[in-house]
Amino acid sequence: MRLIHPFHPRSGEVFEFLERMNSWRGDVVLVLDSAGRRCSFPVEWTDVAPVDVFVVTAAGRCPFRAEDLCALADLVERFRDQGLSGVGEMTP
Numbered sequence: 001m002r003l004i005h006p007f008h009p010r011s012g013e014v015f016e017f018l019e020r021m022n023s024w025r026g027d028v029v030l031v032l033d034s035a036g037r038r039c040s041f042p043v044e045w046t047d048v049a050p051v052d053v054f055v056v057t058a059a060g061r062c063p064f065r066a067e068d069l070c071a072l073a074d075l076v077e078r079f080r081d082q083g084l085s086g087v088g089e090m091t092p
Helices: 053-058 066-081
Strands: 016-023 026-032 038-042
Touching: none
Parallel strands: none
Antiparallel strands: 016 026, 026 038
16 A cells, blocks of 8 residues: 555555545554554545545645635635624634
8 A cells, every 4th residue: 555645744655555534633544654553644634535526636746736726715705695794703
């Protein structure tokens, strides 16, 4: 298994795959590093996860997906509709 998260200090490193499991953090892979230590990573940080077509197509040129920006715009609009203009005015 290869760690592919671009900002992780161990990105590109190959680990011995042990298992994929669901934990309190979500979907993770358990691996052994070159020193034989057990560690885990979120599946999406590894080559175990399916390739995100957007990430491949964007090739580092776009940090945001259109659907995520649209969801953010909808959220902001809902706050405006409720008359909430500042963080201090938001209620849980």
